[in-house]
Structure formats: C-alpha cells, structure tokens
Amino acid sequence: MNDGLLDIVLQRLAVVALPDEAADLLLAALDGDQALAAQLDADAGAGAGTGERYAPTQSTGSGPEPVGAYLQSLTVSGFRGIGPAATLDVYPAPGLTLVVGRNGSGKSSFAEGLEVLLTGTLMRWSAPGTPVVFKEGWQNKHATGDIEARAGFLIEGMGKATVARTWPGGADIAGSSSWLQVAGQKRRPVDGLGWGSALSTYRPFLSHAELEAFFGRPSELHDLLASVLGLDELTDAAARLNAARKQRDEMLNDVKRRLEPLRERLAAVDDERARACLAALKGRTWDVEAARSAAVGGAAADSGPLAPLRQLAQLSRPADAEVTSAAAAARAAADGIEAIAGTSAGQARSLAELLDAALRHHATHGDGDCPVCGQAGALTTQWAQATREHLSRLRDEAKIAEETARAARAAADQALALLRQPPPVLAESAAGSVAGVDVKPARDAWRAWATPPAGAAAGLTSPAGLRELAGHLETSAIELSDAITTVSAAAAAELTRRDDQWVPLASDVASWCADAEPAVRASQPVKALKDARTWLNDATADLRNDRLAPLADQARKIWSRLRQESNVDLGAFRLSGIANRRALELDVTIDGTPGAALATMSQGEVNALALSIFLPRATMAASPFRFLVIDDPVQAMDPAKVDGLAQVLHEVAASRQVIVFTHDNRLATAVRTLSIPATILEVTRRPRSAVEIRPCLDPIRQALKDARDLKKDTNVPEGVARRVVPGLCRTAVEAAFTQAFWWRELSAGHARATIEAQLAASPHSLTRVAALAMFGDPDEGGRVLPALDRWGKVHADTYRALNKGAHEPYAGDLAGLISDSRGLAAKIGERLP
Amino acid sequence: MTPEQLLAAARELITRPDAAIAGVWPRTAALLARQALEEAVDSRWASGPETGPMRQAAMHSQLICLPAYLDSALAHQVAYTWAALSNACHYHPYELAPTSGELTAWISDVATLTSCIQQSA
Numbered sequence: 022m023n024d025g026l027l028d029i030v031l032q033r034l035a036v037v038a039l040p041d042e043a044a045d046l047l048l049a050a051l052d053g054d055q056a057l058a059a060q061l062d063a064d065a066g067a068g069a070g071t072g073e074r075y076a077p078t079q080s081t082g083s084g085p086e087p088v089g090a091y092l093q094s095l096t097v098s099g100f101r102g103i104g105p106a107a108t109l110d111v112y113p114a115p116g117l118t119l120v121v122g123r124n125g126s127g128k129s130s131f132a133e134g135l136e137v138l139l140t141g142t143l144m145r146w147s148a149p150g151t152p153v154v155f156k157e158g159w160q161n162k163h164a165t166g167d168i169e170a171r172a173g174f175l176i177e178g179m180g181k182a183t184v185a186r187t188w189p190g191g192a193d194i195a196g197s198s199s200w201l202q203v204a205g206q207k208r209r210p211v212d213g214l215g216w217g218s219a220l221s222t223y224r225p226f227l228s229h230a231e232l233e234a235f236f237g238r239p240s241e242l243h244d245l246l247a248s249v250l251g252l253d254e255l256t257d258a259a260a261r262l263n264a265a266r267k268q269r270d271e272m273l274n275d276v277k278r279r280l281e282p283l284r285e286r287l288a289a290v291d292d293e294r295a296r297a298c299l300a301a302l303k304g305r306t307w308d309v310e311a312a313r314s315a316a317v318g319g320a321a322a323d324s325g326p327l328a329p330l331r332q333l334a335q336l337s338r339p340a341d342a343e344v345t346s347a348a349a350a351a352r353a354a355a356d357g358i359e360a361i362a363g364t365s366a367g368q369a370r371s372l373a374e375l376l377d378a379a380l381r382h383h384a385t386h387g388d389g390d391c392p393v394c395g396q397a398g399a400l401t402t403q404w405a406q407a408t409r410e411h412l413s414r415l416r417d418e419a420k421i422a423e424e425t426a427r428a429a430r431a432a433a434d435q436a437l438a439l440l441r442q443p444p445p446v447l448a449e450s451a452a453g454s455v456a457g458v459d460v461k462p463a464r465d466a467w468r469a470w471a472t473p474p475a476g477a478a479a480g481l482t483s484p485a486g487l488r489e490l491a492g493h494l495e496t497s498a499i500e501l502s503d504a505i506t507t508v509s510a511a512a513a514a515e516l517t518r519r520d521d522q523w524v525p526l527a528s529d530v531a532s533w534c535a536d537a538e539p540a541v542r543a544s545q546p547v548k549a550l551k552d553a554r555t556w557l558n559d560a561t562a563d564l565r566n567d568r569l570a571p572l573a574d575q576a577r578k579i580w581s582r583l584r585q586e587s588n589v590d591l592g593a594f595r596l597s598g599i600a601n602r603r604a605l606e607l608d609v610t611i612d613g614t615p616g617a618a619l620a621t622m623s624q625g626e627v628n629a630l631a632l633s634i635f636l637p638r639a640t641m642a643a644s645p646f647r648f649l650v651i652d653d654p655v656q657a658m659d660p661a662k663v664d665g666l667a668q669v670l671h672e673v674a675a676s677r678q679v680i681v682f683t684h685d686n687r688l689a690t691a692v693r694t695l696s697i698p699a700t701i702l703e704v705t706r707r708p709r710s711a712v713e714i715r716p717c718l719d720p721i722r723q724a725l726k727d728a729r730d731l732k733k734d735t736n737v738p739e740g741v742a743r744r745v746v747p748g749l750c751r752t753a754v755e756a757a758f759t760q761a762f763w764w765r766e767l768s769a770g771h772a773r774a775t776i777e778a779q780l781a782a783s784p785h786s787l788t789r790v791a792a793l794a795m796f797g798d799p800d801e802g803g804r805v806l807p808a809l810d811r812w813g814k815v816h817a818d819t820y821r822a823l824n825k826g827a828h829e830p831y832a833g834d835l836a837g838l839i840s841d842s843r844g845l846a847a848k849i850g851e852r853l854p
Numbered sequence: 855m856t857p858e859q860l861l862a863a864a865r866e867l868i869t870r871p872d873a874a875i876a877g878v879w880p881r882t883a884a885l886l887a888r889q890a891l892e893e894a895v896d897s898r899w900a901s902g903p904e905t906g907p908m909r910q911a912a913m914h915s916q917l918i919c920l921p922a923y924l925d926s927a928l929a930h931q932v933a934y935t936w937a938a939l940s941n942a943c944h945y946h947p948y949e950l951a952p953t954s955g956e957l958t959a960w961i962s963d964v965a966t967l968t969s970c971i972q973q974s975a
Contacts (some may be wrong), residue, residue, distance in 0.1 A: 664938055694918070694937035696930065727918045736911035737919070740904035746920045 025052065026254055027077055029564065032716065039556050045075035046546065048263075050258040052078045057261050064546055068109035089647040089773045090214075091678050091763075093181075094171040097134035099164025099190075103128035106169075106606025110699065113175040114763030115647070116720070117674035120682045122704030127712040128682045129228075132652040132702075136226045138170035138186045138218065144231060159194055163710040166190060175767035176214075177201055177404050184211055216645060221249045225419045228324035228652035229766030230645055232631045242605040243596055248567045249638050259554050272540040273547075276533070281308075292523050293325030294318070298530050316530035323628050328492070332446040333455060333512030336463070339439045344498040347436045351491040354432035355484035357425040376412045379838050380405060426482065433481040436490045443467035446506075458511040466504035470497040494522035565596045577638035581628040582665040589622055589631065625658045629666075634761040636669070640677055647773060648678040655685040667691035674699075676777075689717075698723060698756075721846045724753040728839050746835045747826025750842035754823055755787055757846040758794040761853035765794060787824055794853055812848055819845045857897075858970045860890035864961050868954050880951035882944045887957070887964050888939040891932065893966040898923065928970055935963050 030051065034044055042064065049060035053504055060075055091113035098106035109131050113117050122128040137143055171185040182206040188197045200208040247256075284302060284808055287295040297315035301308040375393075382392060383400045391399035428459060442448065446455075447464040454460060473481075474493045481490060530695065573594040580591045592608030609622075609630075623628070632654055638651050655663055667688060673679050681688065692699045700719035706712050718726075728749035743845035766776045779799060788802035795801070796807055810817040819841040822833060831838060864886035867879045894917060898907040900967065908916055913962075917936065920929035926975075939960055942952040 044974055340945065402893050425934050603892045664934075664941075665971045668934070691937075694941065695934050698935075730912075731915050734911050734915040738904055741908055741922075748922055749918070 026252070030255075031077075033560055037556065037560075039552060040075065040549065042546065043549040043552040046117055046262065046549055047258070048075050050261045050557075051100075051254060054261060056587055057265060060171070061265065061546055065099070065542055074777070078769070081510040088177045088179065088215075088645055090174045090182075090645055091767060092135075092174045092648040092680065093175055095131055095135055095173075096171045097131055097169070099161045099166070099168035100134050100137070100170060101159055101161060102128040102706065102710060103134070103854070104161050105165075105704050106711035107131075107713075107714065109702070111678070111680060112719075112760050112763070113678065113767055114760055115674060115676050115678055115696065117670050117679045117692070117699040118678070118716075119689050119692060119699055120680065120704055121686065121701060121717075122682075122684060124684045126706045127703045127710070128704040129652055132226065132228065132650050132682045132714075133406060135172060135650055137194075138172055138184060138199075139211075140220055141186070142194070143200075143227070145228060146194075149174075151718045155382050160188075160191075161710050164190070166267070168192075175764070176770070176772045176820070177767070177772050180768050180770035184214070186211075214645075218507050220647050223639055223641060224645055225639055225646035225648055226633050226650045226652070227632075227639070227654070228525060229628075229654065229656050230431075231634070232628045232654065238601050240601065243598075243603040246569065246572070246594070246634070246638065247565065247596055247603075249572070249643070250565055252568070253567055255557060255564070259557045259561065262550050262554040262557065266547055266554065269543045269547050273544040276537045276540040279500045280616055283529060286526055287530070288448035288524060290522060291426075291588050292519060293327060294523060295324075295526065301505075307541070309534050309541065313531060316527040316534065318527070325514075326716065329446050329455045330458065330512045330516050330519075333458060333460065334507050334509050334516055336444065336505050337499065337622040338442070338467075338474065338501055341498065341502075343439060345495050346489040347432070347439055348494040349434040351436050351487040351494070352438065354425075354429035354482075355487035355491075358429055358482075358484045358487075361422050361425055373412055373415035373419050376408055376415065378748045380408055380412065395690060402796070415490065427733075428786070429482040429484075429487060432487060433490060436494055437473060437481070440471045442472060443469050455512070456515055458508065458515055460508055462503040463508040466497075466501045470501045474486070487542040517692055562596070568595075569594050572637045576633045579636055579669050580630060580633040582669050583633060584665075585627070589626055589630075591633065603647065618673050625662065628656070628658065629662055631736055632666070632669075636673060640673060649673070650679060650682070652682045653684060654681065655688050657681055663687045664691050664695065667695055667697055670693075671697040671699075676706050693718070696723075716820045720756045721753045724749045724756065725839060725846075726836075728753075728842075732839065740830060742835060743830035747823060747831040747838060750838055751787055751823040752848050753842055754820070754849070755790055757786070757849040758790045758853075761849050762790065762794040763799075765797065765853060785827075787820075787827070789818070794849070809845075814850060816848055817844050855889075855893070857890035857964070860886050861961055861965055861968075862894065863956070864890070868957055868961075877951075880954070880957060883896055883957050884939050884952060885958070886959050888936060890968060891939065891964045894964075894971045895920070895932065898971050898974070910917060924971065924974055925946045928967070928974070931963075932946040932967055932971070935960065935967060939964075 031050070034047075037172075039047065042101065044058065045064075046060055057079070063073075079500065092111055093110055093113040094109040094110045097103045107127065109120065120128050133143055165271045166192060167189040169185060173181060174182045174184065176182050183204075184199070185202075186197045186199040188194070189381055201209045201211045201213050202208045203213075226497045238584045241848065280302065294315050298312045301311035301315065339784065352521060379392070379400070383389075383405050388398070388401050390397045443464055444467075447460055447467055453464075453574045465698040470835060481487065570593075576594070577591050584591075592610060594608070595606040596603070597606050599602055607630075636649075639646070658666065665686075670679055671692075672683060685691070686756055689701055691697075692701070698720040701717040703715045703717050705715070716722075728746045731742055731746055731749070762780070763776060767773075779793055780790070783799050786799075788805060789799040791805045792801040793799050796804060809820050819838070822831065822838060823842065824837075825831075867886070868929040869882040883920065896918075898910045899916075900903040902923065903925075908919065908956070911919075917929075917933040920932060923929075924932070942956070942960075
C-alpha cells in the first residue's frame with residue numbers, strides 16, 4: 022500500500038493499540054484481498070496468536086507526481102449549438118481565459134463538448150428528472166456528416182496529444198468511438214491517458230447546473246470531497262475486513278439455523294446415540310467432534326441397550342458337532358465299561374489284586390496254608406513261582422479294564438466342559454428383557470443346559486451316568502439352540518428397527534458436523550475482524566478530517582472573497598457517518614447563529630458556497646488536470662460577488678489554466694476594471710449554427726492597450742509616459758515570451774514544476790525569459806539579440822530599447838515603441854508558437 | 855478635504871438615520887470614499903518632481919502608471935478598490951445599491967490604502 026498511509030497507520034497503532042491478531046488482519050487487509058485471505062488462513066493453521074506477525078508490504082514509493090495536462094485547442098462540430106466545425110484555441114499555460122457570448126451563441130456547447138469528449142456523457146443528463154428533450158437535442162440540426170469533439174492537450178512527459186470522440190450521423194449519444202494520439206505515435210484508446218478515476222475525483226468541469234445541484238444529497242457531497250482525500254485504500258481495506266467478517270458470520274449463521282431442527286429430531290428419538298449427539302450440541306459452544314463420533318458410531322460410551330442387543334444378536338452356544346461328539350464319546354465309554362464287566366478281563370483285575378496280596382503274604386510269612394481256603398501247605402515256593410506267572414497274565418488283562426475306566430472319565434469331562442454357565446448378557450439381565458426383547462426363555466434354556474443331570478450324581482463314570490449325560494447333551498442342546506435362535510433374531514430385529522430410525526438422522530448429523538467444523542473454525546477471527554474494522558473506521562474518520570482541514574481552509578478563503586457582505590459564515594467542515602448516513606457537515610452560521618443556514622441562503626450564496634468547495638477540490642495537487650472549465654458561474658451572483666469571483670479566478674489562474682464560459686458581461690467587465698490579466702474570447706453564432714470565435718483581449722493586448730491609452734492622454738506628463746510606456750511594452754513582450762516558453766516546454770513533454778521553477782527564478786528579467794523561450798536556458802541571454810536580429814533588425818532594436826527602458830526613461834518615439842512591441846510580440850507568437 | 859475627512863463624512867452617512875438622505879446615502883458614501891482614494895493618489899503625484907501634472911490625467915491613466923511609482927501589489931489593490939467604488943457610485947440599471955456592510959468594508963480598505971500611499975510618498 023501507499024507508504025505515507027502505512028506510516029500513518031503504524032504510528033496510530035502505536036498509540037491506539039489493537040490486539041495482535043486484529044492488528045495483523047488490519048495490515049493484511051490494507052495490502053489487498055489476497056493478503057487478507059492468506060493471513061486468515063495462516064491464523065487458522067497456526068492457531069491465533071502463535072503465528073508470526075504480519076509484515077506489511079512496502080510499496081516502491083508514494084507514487085509519482087500526477088502528470089499535468091493543459092488544454093490547447095478544442096474543436097467541436099455538429100454538437101448541440103455548433104454546426105460546422107468551430108475551434109477554440111487557448112494558450113496551454115496557467116492563466117485566465119474568459120469565453121463570453123450571448124445565450125445560444127454556442128459557448129456552452131464547447132464546455133459540454135469537452136466534458137462529453139473526456140467522460141462520454143454529460144453530468145447534467147444523469148441528474149434525475151432531466152427532460153428528454155435535452156437528451157435528444159444533442160445533435161446539431163445543421164450538422165453535416167459526423168459529429169465530433171476533438172481536443173489538443175499538452176501533457177507533461179508526453180508532449181502534444183490529441184483526443185477525439187466521433188459519432189456517426191444519427192447515432193445515439195452512447196454510440197461514439199474515441200481515440201488518443203500522442204504526437205508521432207499511433208492512435209490508441211483514450212484510457213492510455215490514465216484519467217479514468219481522476220475525471221470523477223477531481224472533475225475539472227463545473228457548470229451552473231452542477232453548482233445548483235451541489236447540495237442535493239448529503240451523501241453525494243460527502244463522496245465528492247471524500248474521494249479527493251486519498252483515503253480510498255483505507256476505506257477499501259475496511260470494506261475487505263467487513264466482507265470477510267460477514268462471510269464468516271453467514272457461514273456460522275447457516276450452521277446455527279440448521280442446528281435447531283436437527284436438535285428437535287434428535288430429541289424425538291429414543292436412542293442413546295441421539296442423546297450423546299444432543300449432549301454434545303447443546304448450548305452455544307458445541308463439541309462437534311463428540312457429536313460426529315456419536316453419529317458415525319465411533320467410540321460412544323454405551324450405557325443403553327445397544328450393546329446388549331448387539332451381544333444378543335450374536336450369542337454363541339456350543340457347536341452342534343461338539344455336542345454330538347461328546348454325547349457319542351459318553352455312550353462309547355459306557356459301552357466299554359459294560360463290555361468288560363463280568364468277563365475275565367473284569368475279574369482279572371480283582372484276582373490280580375488278590376494274588377498280589379497273597380504273594381506279598383507268602384513273601385513275608387513264608388510257606389504255609391492258604392489264608393483263603395485254609396488248604397494246608399498250599400503256599401509254597403513252587404506255588405509262588407506259578408502264581409507270579411499267573412499274576413503277570415492277569416495284569417495284562419486288567420490293563421484293558423483300566424483303559425476303559427479312563428475313557429469313561431474323559432468322556433464325562435468332555436461333556437461337562439460343554440455345560441458352561443450362561444453368558445453375562447443373559448445371566449445379568451435381571452428384568453428378563455433387554456429393550457423389549459424377552460431373554461428369559463434363553464436364560465432358562467441355558468441354565469437348564471448348564472445343569473448336569475441329577476442321576477449322574479451316582480457316578481458320572483458309570484455307564485448309567487454316562488448315558489444320562491449323553492441324553493442331557495442331546496436334548497438340552499436342541500432346546501438351547503431354539504431359545505438362542507429366537508432371542509438373537511428378536512435382538513437383531515430390534516437393532517434393525519433402531520438403525521432404520523437412526524441412520525438417516527446420523528447421516529444428517531454427520532453432514533452438519535462436516536459443515537459446522539469449518540464454520541466454527543472460520544468464526545474464530547470474527548471478533549478480531551470487527552475490532553480491526555472499527556479501528557480503521559475511526560482512524561479514517563480522523564484522518565479524513567485532518568486532510569479535509571487544508572481544503573476547508575482554502576474554501577473558507579474563497580468564500581470570504583465571494584461572500585462580500587453576506588452574513589453567512591463558513592466554519593469547519595466535517596465528513597461524518599458511514600454507509601447511508603455519510604454526510605458533509607458544514608458549520609455554516611448566519612450572523613453567528615448556527616442552524617439550517619443552507620436552507621436560508623439565497624441561490625447566489627449557495628452557488629458561491631458550492632464554488633468555494635469546488636475550486637479547492639478541482640485544484641488539488643494530485644489532480645492531473647491543470648485546466649479547469651467553469652460554465653456560467655456568475656448567474657444569480659451579486660455584483661460585489663462578481664468582483665470577488667474575478668479576484669478568486671485570478672488567484673487560481675496563477676497556477677492553473679482556468680477557462681470560464683459566461684454569457685454575462687459582468688465577469689469580463691470586472692476582469693477589465695480590476696486589471697486582471699486575462700484572455701477574453703467572444704463567441705458569436707451566425708445563422709445555420711456557424712459559430713465564430715474572436716479574440717477580444719489577452720495580457721499582451723491589454724498591456725499594449727494600456728500603453729496606447731496612456732500615450733493618448735495629453736494630461737499625462739511626458740516624463741511619466743516615457744517611464745511607464747516602455748514598462749507596459751516590456752510586460753507585453755515578456756508575456757509573449759512566457760507563453761512561448763510554456764508551449765515549448767510542454768510540447769517537449771517537460772514537467773510543469775520545472776517550468777514554473779525556471780520562470781520563478783527569472784523574475785522581471787526580459788533577457789532570461791527570452792533566453793528560456795528561445796533556447797530553453799535562462800543563461801543563454803547572450804544569444805537572444807543575434808537571434809532576434811536574424812528575425813529582423815527592428816525586433817532586435819525593440820528588444821534593446823525595452824531592456825534599456827527598464828532602467829531609464831525612454832528617449833525615442835513612444836508610439837513607434839508601442840507598435841514595434843506589438844510587432845515583436847506577434848513575431849514571437851509566430852516563430853515560437 | 856483630506857482623505858481622512860472624506861472618509862469620516864462617508865462613515866457618518868452610513869450611520870446617521872436621516873430621512874432626507876434615504877435612498878441616496880449608499881451611492882453618496884461610495885462617492886466620498888472614492889474621492890478619498892483619489893485624494894491620496896493625488897498627494898502621491900504631488901510629492902514627485904515629474905508627476906505633479908498626473909492629477910489632471912484620466913483616472914485610468916493614473917491607475918496604469920501607479921505600479922511604476924508604488925509597490926505593485928499596493929497599486930493593484932488601489933485599482934481594485936477604485937474600480938469597485940466606481941461601480942458602486944454609478945446608477946446601473948437593474949443593479950442594486952451597495953449595502954452598508956459592503957460600504958463599511960470599502961471605507962476601511964480605503965483608509966488602509968490611504969495611509970500606505972502616504973507612507974510610501
């Protein structure tokens with residue numbers, strides 16, 4: 022941004038503090054849309070306050086001085102009062118030019134021709150209520166061929182440039198084509214001048230109609246002045262901050278609007294997920310993350326029936342294959358026991374135990390009688406030998422019985438292992454139902470299954486016990502399976518019912534969450550954005566009035582010249598308010614009493630006040646227009662105010678090319694009687710709209726006319742005349758050289774400031790001004806006389822006489838000096854146009 | 855009469871409520887103020903060796919010559935005030951007489967100019 026403004030903002034930030042985040046946004050907004058967007062993104066990424074401070078962009082300078090343009094000629098044909106082409110030539114230098122002519126002479130057509138040429142339209146047409154007849158009558162009835170307005174300008178740094186706008190015959194006012202041609206270059210579009218916004222900001226045209234409308238709407242008056250104060254960058258930045266804030270507010274408001282119906286729907290559903298969402302989204306600050314995970318089924322804290330229902334839906338019971346194989350094993354074991362019962366294999370074990378005991382007895386007690394049957398001498402060594410062999414055989418047989426018993430135990434264990442207790446979801450549901458699903462049959466079935474048969478108490482490894490166990494397994498498994506299938510199906514159905522209700526709601530919650538998250542994030546900097554904008558608005562208001570002060574001072578000075586005896590006092594100006602309430606507050610008092618002064622002012626006073634405000638605005642240093650066109654400012658003005666106006670215009674003309682169109686003789690008279698140097702042109706219109714322009718007076722003629730008048734007045738003493746007349750002649754020739762210098766320098770594209778400085782450095786020195794005009798160098802005075810000699814000896818003699826006459830009374834022929842001076846001035850105009 | 859006496863008379867005309875001069879006083883006062891200014895210019899001419907006869911010259915000629923004998927800004931101011939007063943003391947059709955405010959301002963201008971001219975002599 023503009024460094025000057027940036028410095029002001031930074032200085033003010035040091036005094037009127039703003040939180041870091043808001044200050045950074047403010048500086049970014051001053052750098053443009055992209056910088057603001059980037060800063061907001063950076064804040065969102067880094068978390069406000071942790072990011073680096075924003076570094077404002079320094080521009081490459083406070084902008085070049087505006088390029089000044091002077092009007093040189095204006096040719097209008099077929100437009101309004103002008104038929105065949107008529108040309109208004111004006112000297113492209115600071116000075117006052119009056120174009121006088123009767124109403125209907127075509128002079129306003131020149132003023133409007135220039136306006137329409139540069140702006141493409143006429144401001145007075147855009148005023149509401151403009152009669153159609155004005156808009157339609159813009160083409161001259163006597164025009165033949167195309168309608169054209171063409172102006173020649175001398176522009177600093179560019180030199181001579183021509184701008185033209187042409188309408189084919191019968192075209193609409195908007196149907197024009199225009200071009201710009203800088204001398205020696207190709208034609209190009211007019212915007213090559215870069216005057217676009219300056220034309221409205223510094224508007225170098227002012228007509229009576231505009232003066233009257235000046236106080237139309239307070240907001241318009243506000244804009245007229247606000248636009249020249251160079252604070253657009255600040256107001257643009259404020260608008261940017263506001264737009265960013267608004268967009269973020271809208272995002273959040275949209276999310277808020279959608280939340281209320283969502284809350285109602287969540288409240289209407291009996292579902293713990295809905296309750297979890299509702300809990301996360303109640304109040305003003307939401308836990309969007311919790312709401313989302315509840316919606317999409319992440320880790321929700323389950324306290325409701327969903328978990329048991331899901332468990333019920335997926336209950337697992339002992340597999341049929343396991344049950345079948347356990348039952349078969351039990352039966353096989355029972356069969357095995359029964360098969361060896363009563364067989365040798367069955368007896369072998371008990372006999373082996375008996376014989377083993379007998380052998381141990383024999384080993385302890387030696388040979389003896391049989392302790393069982395009492396047969397004497399039965400236990401002998403031979404007996405022992407034979408019995409040992411017998412015992413070994415018996416033991417082989419007993420092993421089979423042992424294995425059968427082990428198999429029976431294993432079968433019983435296998436069966437018992439299947440008889441697990443019911444899972445917690447069945448065992449713990451004391452109420453007997455889960456979310457309307459009856460779990461009692463399943464629980465009972467499972468408990469029955471888990472209880473071993475009563476008969477087995479006698480001994481699970483007995484064949485009878487094993488058989489009973491097998492039977493239990495087979496019958497209970499079927500009952501259990503039926504009960505589990507029933508309860509799982511019921512739970513699954515309930516789950517489905519709940520999901521049917523929940524899934525669409527959950528997806529709505531999820532999509533709301535998806536929008537809410539960025540909206541909440543986006544709304545973080547809203548307060549900072551608001552703070553920054555308020556700060557900027559305050560700063561702009563203060564700056565505006567600071568910058569308005571010098572303009573208001575100038576306006577007051579002009580007003581004091583124009584008001585004459587008016588009892589209306591112009592005090593301070595203030596630009597106040599924003600948006601629709603913006604207005605220019607004028608501290609206008611009547612006889613020291615503040616009030617609705619504007620309402621009680623006469624039209625003449627209002628015009629004068631408007632002019633007081635318009636002139637400083639149109640002559641701001643930043644305006645590229647060194648010319649100023651005023652159309653009929655004198656209407657409704659008191660005679661004393663006309664004198665004041667002439668004085669004011671004279672002052673403005675010291676640095677501006679002021680062109681005034683007037684139908685009123687009073688301004689021309691005032692200029693003449695007040696001896697204000699001016700060029701006066703008269704416009705007349707013959708039948709068929711043939712407009713002619715005749716020069717009446719200019720500073721050269723004026724000085725020479727004064728000299729002649731003085732010469733003719735026989736009452737003026739000879740000595741006085743010989744002193745004064747050469748001075749007047751010299752003034753005329755100096756004026757001619759000065760004009761020539763302006764033309765020479767501007768045509769070469771040189772800068773106005775340099776031209777003015779060179780002239781200011783050569784006050785009252787005919788030699789230096791002549792050297793400037795002829796050679797562009799004030800120190801080349803020595804070359805002036807030889808050059809004039811080449812133009813003609815008489816010119817060199819005149820120049821010498823004028824230089825001499827400044828120091829001593831002129832001894833020669835005064836009448837001759839006057840006419841020679843006129844000849845020299847004309848020659849200068851001819852040779853150095 | 856001296857310029858000071860003429861100006862005092864002009865001021866009196868403006869402030870005195872007198873039916874006899876009703877309607878006439880504004881232009882009369884302007885005339886008196888203009889005479890005061892002319893007197894001051896005359897006194898400037900009288901003070902120089904070669905300029906004495908200038909008082910017989912047309913006022914237009916006198917005003918043209920003034921810048922050669924006075925500070926040029928002062929001379930311009932004299933010409934401006936003289937033209938304004940001159941305008942005011944003639945009866946222009948459809949133009950109204952100057953107001954008391956305007957006249958008072960001019961009279962004080964003339965008083966200032968008169969003393970400046972006298973000091974420069």
